[in-house]
Amino acid sequence: xxxxxxxxxxxxxxxxxxxxxxxxxxxxxxxxxxxxxxxxxxxxxxxxxxxxxxxxxxxxxxxxxxxxxxxxxxxxxxxxxxxxxxxxxxxxxxxxxxxxxxxxxxxxxxxxxxxxxxxxxxxxxxxxxxxxxxxxxxxxxxxxxxxxxxxxxxxxxxxxxxxxxxxxxxxxxxxxxxxxxxxxxxxxxxxxxxxxxxxxxxxxxxxxxxxxxxxxxxxxxxxxxxxxxxxxxxxxxxxxxxxxxxxxxxxxxxxxxxxxxxxxxxxxxxxxxxxxxxxxxxxxxxxxxxxxxxxxxxxxxxxxxxxxxxxxxxxxxxxxxxxxxxxxxxxxxxxxxxxxxxxxxxxxxxxxxxxxxxxxxxxxxxxxxxxxxxxxxxxxxxxxxxxxxxxxxxxxxxxxxxxxxxxxxxxxxxxxxxxxxxxxxxxxxxxxxxxxxxxxxxxxxxxxxxxxxxxxxxxxxxxxxxxxxxxxxxx
Numbered sequence: 001x002x003x004x005x006x007x008x009x010x011x012x013x014x015x016x017x018x019x020x021x022x023x024x025x026x027x028x029x030x031x032x033x034x035x036x037x038x039x040x041x042x043x044x045x046x047x048x049x050x051x052x053x054x055x056x057x058x059x060x061x062x063x064x065x066x067x068x069x070x071x072x073x074x075x076x077x078x079x080x081x082x083x084x085x086x087x088x089x090x091x092x093x094x095x096x097x098x099x100x101x102x103x104x105x106x107x108x109x110x111x112x113x114x115x116x117x118x119x120x121x122x123x124x125x126x127x128x129x130x131x132x133x134x135x136x137x138x139x140x141x142x143x144x145x146x147x148x149x150x151x152x153x154x155x156x157x158x159x160x161x162x163x164x165x166x167x168x169x170x171x172x173x174x175x176x177x178x179x180x181x182x183x184x185x186x187x188x189x190x191x192x193x194x195x196x197x198x199x200x201x202x203x204x205x206x207x208x209x210x211x212x213x214x215x216x217x218x219x220x221x222x223x224x225x226x227x228x229x230x231x232x233x234x235x236x237x238x239x240x241x242x243x244x245x246x247x248x249x250x251x252x253x254x255x256x257x258x259x260x261x262x263x264x265x266x267x268x269x270x271x272x273x274x275x276x277x278x279x280x281x282x283x284x285x286x287x288x289x290x291x292x293x294x295x296x297x298x299x300x301x302x303x304x305x306x307x308x309x310x311x312x313x314x315x316x317x318x319x320x321x322x323x324x325x326x327x328x329x330x331x332x333x334x335x336x337x338x339x340x341x342x343x344x345x346x347x348x349x350x351x352x353x354x355x356x357x358x359x360x361x362x363x364x365x366x367x368x369x370x371x372x373x374x375x376x377x378x379x380x381x382x383x384x385x386x387x388x389x390x391x392x393x394x395x396x397x398x399x400x401x402x403x404x405x406x407x408x409x410x411x412x413x414x415x416x417x418x419x420x421x422x423x424x425x426x427x428x429x430x431x432x433x434x435x436x437x438x439x440x441x442x443x444x445x446x447x448x449x450x451x452x453x454x455x456x457x458x459x460x461x462x463x464x465x466x467x468x469x470x471x472x473x474x475x
Contacts, residue, residue, distance in 0.1 A: 007207055011200035023189045030181050034174055046153035046167040058157040062097055062106045075108050086176045094168035098123055100161055122152035126164045138170055146172045329363035338375045350388045357394035361402040365451045373447035376440040377466045381408040407465035421457050
């Protein structure tokens with residue numbers, strides 16, 4: 001799953017969970033707070049009404065028809081108004097009055113007159129001088145789950161408690177306000193989630209885009225990789241700069257350590273041979289032995305010189321970057337120069353170097369490095385060929401490519417080593433028992449890659465052959 005989708009999904013889950021939790025908590029607070037406000041209003045009204053009806057209760061007028069008609073006129077009064085978005089059409093209050101014993105002497109519903117309400121919480125507590133309130137199911141609709149809140153107030157006449165007035169309001173009367181508030185909250189929540197989801201998507205894209213740029217930059221090993229710059233992200237810019245600096249330092253340090261380690265290892269054997277030969281020459285020896293040890297010292301010195309030269313060339317090639325000069329290559333002249341430089345070695349082994357085939361392609365490349373690459377292949381061919389044999393060099397056009405083959409007559413290479421011979425520091429034992437530096441063929445492959453080609457080694461009937469394929473051929 002792309003990092004963009006993962007970040008967006010994570011942000012979306014957090015957003016949805018946060019939004020749902022917020023709406024849930026708001027809903028949990030709406031109902032109890034609304035009921036608290038309603039109870040506060042009922043308490044105020046109950047105490048006002050208790051003061052207004054105190055004289056009627058004391059005079060026994062509460063049970064009269066005139067009192068009942070007056071109260072019904074008030075409670076059944078029609079209202080025409082709009083409270084916020086809710087239409088208000090009638091007074092939605094209920095009231096009953098009890099005497100000092102809790103017996104109902106007035107009921108706006110006309111159902112409970114004469115009943116004993118002394119055990120109802122609102123009446124019971126009020127008769128004992130405490131604040132009394134209760135909520136119970138609506139007696140007018142016992143099948144419904146809606147309740148009615150009652151708040152009572154004492155009726156006092158001349159300092160004496162003579163009864164209780166209790167005002168009730170059905171919760172159904174405030175449910176439209178609660179429903180409307182919840183609807184508005186959900187509408188806002190949907191917009192919040194939608195806008196937040198889009199914003200999270202944009203943020204996720206921005207983060208993933210910048211992270212991928214840093215990732216690609218960190219993974220790029222080429223020294224010419226372009227360091228990205230980020231808008232409104234100093235931290236990422238600092239990170240890429242630190243990666244670039246660290247990579248350069250690590251590459252330089254590793255490069256130096258690698259070459260120092262290799263050079264130290266490779267120098268041990270020749271230096272040991274030179275030291276041993278020099279120590280033996282300090283002793284009185286026959287002239288023939290002196291000549292033998294002197295020749296050995298010269299050979300070891302030549303080996304040191306060759307090793308150092310090749311390592312310097314390899315270092316120069318690797319640190320030069322991916323670009324190589326592009327100039328016309330005179331292939332016959334290049335081969336003639338390479339063969340001439342190795343004339344003494346081929347003569348000492350009585351080896352003939354024979355050229356044939358298509359040797360005049362129109363190539364573009366770097367003459368110096370191609371001389372080094374072809375020279376290294378020819379050196380290997382001379383090292384491993386048999387005395388008195390021949391080395392064949394020929395060219396061949398294959399489609400748009402040109403192939404250069406160099407083969408010798410000698411021992412074949414084991415199958416496991418055919419792919420390893422181009423690895424750094426991998427070498428095979430010569431006929432003399434000595435091993436090379438393991439750098440020559442590595443350089444060959446590196447040069448060929450710089451020329452958009454590649455090198456391959458394979459066994460032939462009587463020896464080994466190396467092919468150099470040049471892909472960029474000008475025809």
